[in-house]
Amino acid sequence: PITEYINKTRIEKAKEYLINPGTLAYEVAGLVGYNDPTYFSSIFKKYTGLSPTEFKHQYRYKRN
Known part of the structure; x- marks a missing residue:
């Protein structure tokens, strides 16, 4: 469905x-339309x- 495509995007x-x-996660929510x-x-x-916070931490540690 279109909703799933929009959410994935x-x-x-x-x-x-x-x-x-x-x-910050709440800022990103607004930036992407939530x-x-x-x-x-x-x-x-x-x-x-x-969660967005977990993703952020995981990315930071993968990068270092």
Whole structure:
């Protein structure tokens, strides 16, 4: 369905924002079109298996 495509696209864009150390998860939620950061976190976890914060930490440690 179109909703799934939109969510996947938003989550991929969110990943790009989250790898920037200066961005916060709730800010990223708004940047990719989610008004509710809690809902964004649940959708993010559904598609990635990680919360936005976990993703951010995992990326930081992989990079170092």
